[in-house]
Amino acid sequence: MKPQRLSRFAAWPVLLLLSLGVTGPLGAQENNGYPSRPIRFLVPYPPAGGTDIVARILAEPLAAVLGQPIIIDNRGGAAGNLGTDIVAKSASDGYTILFTLSSHTINPELYDNLPFDVEKDFVPISLVALIPQILVANPSLPANNVHELIALAKSEPGKLNYASVGTGSPGHIAGELFKLKTGIDIVHVPYKGGGPAVTDTIAGQVQLLFVSLPAALQHVRAGRLKALAVTSDQRSQAAPEVPTIAESGVPECIVNSWYGALAPAKTPPAIVAKLQAAFAQVLARPEVKAKLFLQGAEAAPSTSAEFEQRIHAELNQWQYVIRAAKIRAE
Numbered sequence: 001m002k003p004q005r006l007s008r009f010a011a012w013p014v015l016l017l018l019s020l021g022v023t024g025p026l027g028a029q030e031n032n033g034y035p036s037r038p039i040r041f042l043v044p045y046p047p048a049g050g051t052d053i054v055a056r057i058l059a060e061p062l063a064a065v066l067g068q069p070i071i072i073d074n075r076g077g078a079a080g081n082l083g084t085d086i087v088a089k090s091a092s093d094g095y096t097i098l099f100t101l102s103s104h105t106i107n108p109e110l111y112d113n114l115p116f117d118v119e120k121d122f123v124p125i126s127l128v129a130l131i132p133q134i135l136v137a138n139p140s141l142p143a144n145n146v147h148e149l150i151a152l153a154k155s156e157p158g159k160l161n162y163a164s165v166g167t168g169s170p171g172h173i174a175g176e177l178f179k180l181k182t183g184i185d186i187v188h189v190p191y192k193g194g195g196p197a198v199t200d201t202i203a204g205q206v207q208l209l210f211v212s213l214p215a216a217l218q219h220v221r222a223g224r225l226k227a228l229a230v231t232s233d234q235r236s237q238a239a240p241e242v243p244t245i246a247e248s249g250v251p252e253c254i255v256n257s258w259y260g261a262l263a264p265a266k267t268p269p270a271i272v273a274k275l276q277a278a279f280a281q282v283l284a285r286p287e288v289k290a291k292l293f294l295q296g297a298e299a300a301p302s303t304s305a306e307f308e309q310r311i312h313a314e315l316n317q318w319q320y321v322i323r324a325a326k327i328r329a330e
Contacts, residue, residue, distance in 0.1 A: 043083065164197065
């Protein structure tokens with residue numbers, strides 16, 4: 001049994017307020033000259049993926065606000081764990097930042113003996129954006145909403161299947177949480193990426209798919225897939241006509257995928273506050289919001305304390321789902 005996770009940031013709201021209680025969005029203080037050289041955003045996934053794209057959308061405007069270049073360093077491998085470990089062992093000086101996604105809170109329960117602790121070894125800077133998962137179906141499936149899907153699945157236990165982009169992915173977690181909260185029996189079919197999973201759902205090789213909204217939305221619009229619900233707590237601005245699973249009668253089935261930034265543990269609070277304020281300033285810009293929206297993501301800046309609370313809650317939530325569903329990394 002893993003030890004209970006305890007919040008380590010009870011005093012952070014006060015520290016952040018003290019750090020930000022100066023003139024201007026970033027304050028007149030120089031935080032001991034920080035930053036005085038380029039800042040590295042380490043993305044623990046390969047180039048051209050969603051995390052990389054969002055990091056690059058923010059890099060230029062953040063560089064303008066902070067007065068130093070932002071360098072994107074892709075270190076893919078081991079489902080994001082390789083790059084995450086590099087940041088955990090980096091200097092706590094604000095010059096190496098982890099830019100990652102919500103698998104950050106899934107992997108600790110999915111993989112044994114990780115060389116880092118996602119709470120003890122990192123300081124959250126800011127949530128950046130939310131990107132919902134969507135539940136879609138092959139158009140031939142005789143269910144047009146969540147209520148009908150549950151009824152169909154209960155009438156034919158074990159006969160329906162659902163795809164995800166891989167074992168332990170947010171879509172897989174969403175599917176297993178849906179099963180746990182509804183009591184239905186549908187079979188998970190893991191794929192290696194969104195493209196093959198979408199293709200096979202369209203072809204009818206699998207009936208259902210939990211996947212990120214951008215991967216499926218164009219096919220929903222074209223009638224190749226049928227949208228049943230999104231997994232977020234609110235309807236997506238990109239597809240406001242699609243209800244949430246929660247409002248469809250399964251209130252505890254909420255999976256909010258996200259992008260966010262974290263620093264190594266013991267990074268000075270003043271530096272974290274300056275970075276958080278820079279994210280807040282950039283994410284408020286209409287042109288940045290528009291670029292994120294094209295990626296199916298919605299700008300969602302937060303304080304360090306708010307992001308820490310989300311991480312803590314998700315670690316416990318996904319621990320419950322992964323153990324109950326007996327999910328193990330492949």
